[in-house]
Structure formats: structure tokens, C-alpha cells
Amino acid sequence: MEDPITLFKNSIEENGGFFKFVNRIELINEIKKISKGNEIMFAGLDESIENEIIKSDIKSISLDKMKDDRDLKNKIKNINIGITNADALAAESGSIILVDYNYMKSFAAFLPEIHIAIAYPEKIFPGLIEALNYIINSMNELPATIQIIQGPSKTGDIEKKIVRPSHGPKELYVFLIR
Amino acid sequence: MFQDVHKKIIISLKDEDLRNGSREATREEMKNRLDAIKRHPYAEDWAKEIKEIKRKLLLDPIKSFEDFKKSFEGEGKYIYFAKDGEEAKKIILKIIGKKSTVVKSKSLVGEEIELRQFLEMNGINVYETDLGEFLVQLVNGKPAHMVTPAVNMTEGRARNVLYPVIKERMDDVVSMVLGVRGFMREKFLSADVGITGANALSIDTGSIVFITNEGNGALSSTLPEKLVVITSIEKIYPSLKDAIKASIVQTVYAGFKNTTYIHIINGVPKEPKNGPKELHLIIVDNGRIGDISLKETLYCIKCGSCQLSCPIFREVDGAWGEIYTAAIGIPWTAITGKISVARDLSYFCLQCGRCKEVCPMKIDIPNLILKIKRERF
Ligand code: SF4
Secondary structure, X not given: OOOHHHHHHHHHHHXXXXXXXXXXXXXXXXXXXXXXXXXXXXXXXXXXXXXXXXXXXXXXXXXXXXXXXXXXXXXXXXXXXEEEEOOEEEOOOOEEEEEEOOOHHHHHHHOOOEEEEEEOHHHEEXXXXXXXXXHHHHOOOOOOEEEEEOOOOXXXXXXXXXXXXXXXXXXXXXXXXX | OHHHHHHHHHHHHHOHHHHXXXXXXXXXXXXXXXXXXXXXXXXXXXXXXXXXXXHHHOOOHHHHHHHHHHHHOOOOEEEEEEOOHHHHHHHHHHHHOOOOEEEEOOOHHHHHOOHHHHHHHOOOEEEEOXXXXXXXXXXXXXXXXXXXXXXXXXXXXXXXXXXXHHOOOOOOHHHHHHHHHHHHHHHHHHOOEEEEOOOEEEOOOOXXXXXXXXXXXXXXHHOOOEEEEEEEHHHEEOOHHHHHHHHHHHHHHOOOOOOOEEEEEOOOOOOOOOOOOEEEEEEEOOOOOOOOOOHHHHHOOOOOHHHHHOHHHHHHHHHOEOOOEOOOHHHHHHHHOOXXXXXXXXXXXXXXXXXXXXXXXXXXXXXXXXHHHHOOO
């Protein structure tokens, strides 16, 4: 039996995503490399990670702080990198689960060309059903939405040829924090 | 009329391009499905579980609806039961209001009741955001297959269909998809209403579950202020876990090793300034509850594998049927459409039984078709 981290890595890579096991310093460097000086948006991150992003020279905005802005859609529509936490991961299927009370995580995960999800090893479960069980049991109240993401967006609608991206992100990264 | 079906089939047999498209797409169907099951070996057991669950729930679908309704209700959430397509369309028109722009994701029930055509007739701008459905919309046609609606369209034909709206050079499938992405993005951002179908509903959490690969469902269910979900009564399951399992079984048997997105919608945010403010769920009966003799049809989770494995479908694709085509499409036509139309279609079935072998719900499709063949005028 493979360990859950390797299993998750294999699954998400098979699904077309990228995976890396990093420490906090490496995480910030990875985000810098991916964002190449462009602005990023984030939602649902741990305060400590949020602070490190803000402290770094990465240009960033917090969607959690902007959730009541009525013009939000227009302000973020051209931002091409979105970062969210992952509330749980499922190793077998390579799933990233987002628990979203106000749609900010959904915006950060679906609108940009690149989605980066940040997770901790203790949030990896063997299968999707176990991961969902954990999510449901740990919630006091149901969120507006739970999103399960299993790769970058794709379509096979023309002659079944698989093409990425379709309407969602082209690239999906999962960084697991040591 | 039997002759009409015959005529349509002859026309499609003469269309070389269409036949090549259909053959190309169905060539690997068996391999795709077996590969997907190998990747998710538990899907076979889940399929059995789902069948047993459905068997119990379908003994009293009205009670399932009432139970679901109780757990669904909440602030900003509205639920409707529509006995047929006409009623569903009236409800939806009232929710949407005229002069609005709609971004729509795939909904087979929407196709069944010809929702898009009805909304367009009422002056509403509707954009089918699923690539396959968009191609079908542009040619003013109907989907050929449950999961891949434009399964019969070759690359060349797709390019010709897209060019008038995308107006860019598109050398390959990648550039076509990117062209559509750019075109649709503006629509997602400015639309008033998102419409989507659902794969499953769960009684324990009052959730709506739907899956997409393209991310069109992600955008149409999160960006517009109103979200309208249309589905049918046989999609209700006791728990969220069952609903997820049913959705995954559907994609695995459709031959996908991986589905990109599983969306679970429970409600609208509290005091929302962004994201949907209203969630409307329309559950359609349209002949499902009343029909006892073809009841087994309601086990169908619409994976489409019976269509792809059907030797007739491979040759004539969407020409064999109206909204629901080939194999299980015939009993579905009998239930949701006219029995006489279903009977005309049924005569083309060879009773070869391949559909029954591939069906995850082990529905005796040939027997259902036989029953329809024997139906009196
Ligand atoms: S009848 Fe069976 S094989 Fe055909 S679409 Fe329904 S579930 Fe799939």
C-alpha cells in the first residue's frame, strides 16, 4: 500500500495537475515563480500563510476582505492566479475539497488561469467518501457550496480529443506544507 | 411515423462526414469504459449499491420529494415540483423574467422539455456554455448523445460552425476551445441567471450535486445572481454520499477516468454581495411517476454507455431518436414523450442485448424496448 501522500501525488499528476511537498519558505518561492510578478488573489488561507504572502514582494489581494464589494467581479476578472486552501484531499482520486461559505474560494479557484491549492498532510484521506465524511462531520453549519476539484479544466467535446483548458483554469498546483 | 424515422436514418447514413464523426467517437468506447473502471474499481460495487437504493426510493418517489423538500428549504432557496415540461417552463420563465441573459450548463431534463428553445422564443438570450451543447445550439440541432452531445461532429464541421461567432482563425481543436473560452467568459461575467442540471440530490443535507469537466458549471453556478437548477424526480438519494457515488458511477461508465469538477450546492451565502442570491430548484416529473410498466428506466443514471455500445447508434447516431436517442433513449422517449414515437423507434432495435451488458444499473433495456414494440395503438 502506497502512502497517502505519494498516492495523492500520482493521482493529481495523472489528472493533469502539479504537486510539490514544500516548507513555508519554498512555498513563497514557488508562488513567486508561478506568478512572475503578476498580481495574485487568495481566499481561505491560514493567517500565517497569508501574512507571509503579504510580507513578500508578491502583488496580492485578499478576496475574504473584498467579499462585500459589489464590483468584485470586475476588479478580479483579469487576475490570472488564484490561491486557496484545501479543506481536504482525497488520495485515490486526486481530489481537492473546498468548503466555501461566501463563494470567495470558488472565485479564486475557477476564474483565473492558474489555481494553487495549499494543504497540510493531515488533511489527506484515502478516498473521496472518507474525505467528505471528515468535512461533513467537522462542519457546524452547511456552507453555501462544497467544491471538489480533480484537475485542470478540460473538454473532450470535439471528436473526444482532450483539450485543456476549457472554461476553468489551465494549470492546477497543489502544495503540501511540511 | 415509422416512415419518418426511416427517412431520417437514410439521410444520416448518406452523410459521410457525420458517420465518420460518430464512428471515430465510438471506436474506443469499450476500452475507455474498461480503463475507467480499472482506475476506479469500486465503481462496480457502488453501481450495485446505487441500484438498490434507487429501487427502494422509487417505491414512493413523492415521499422522497417531500423528504428532500423539507431539508432543502431555507433562506434564499425555492423549490418547485413541475408535473410536466409546460409547467416547468412557465415556472422558469417567471423566475428569470424577460430581457435577461442566461448562461446555461448541460441539463438533459432541459433538453427533454426544450427549455432553451422556449426561453429564446420568449426573447431571452441563452448561451449554452458546454462546448458540445454550444455546437448543437449553433446548428440549431439536438444532442446526439447524453454525455457528449456533439459526438457526431467532426473537427472540420465544428470549425465551420464556430467561425461565424468566434471570428478568429482556428487551426486546431485547441484554438477552437480557446476561442469559445474567450467568447463565453464575457457572458459568464455579465449574465443575470445561471441554469444548470443536476446529477443527484441528497435528502440528508438538502444538497444539489452536479459534475462538469469544462468548468462551465463552475462559472454559471457562481457568477450570476440567480441560479436555477432543473432536474427530475428520480435523482433523489438518501445521503450526500450516495449522491456523490451515483455521480461518479455515471462518469466512470461514461468512460472518463477523471471528472474535473463535482459541485455541491447547499444554499446561498448569508447576506451575500457576491455569488448567487437566489437558488431555485425545479424538479420535473414529466411522466416518470405514473408509468409502471417501464419503471425500470428510472434506474438509469444517464451514463450513455448503452448508446455508445449500440451497433445501430454507431452507424446512425442521433438520427435514431428524438431527444433521447438509441437503447435506453427509447423507453425514455416513451416516458417523457409520446409512446407512439417510441414505438416507431423501437422497431429498429435488433434485440442484440449489448446495451444490457454494459449498463451499470443492469437495466434490461432490450426487454423494455420489447414491451414498447408490443404496445397497442
Ligand atoms: S440505461 Fe444504463 S447504460 Fe444506458 S445510459 Fe442508463 S445507466 Fe447508462
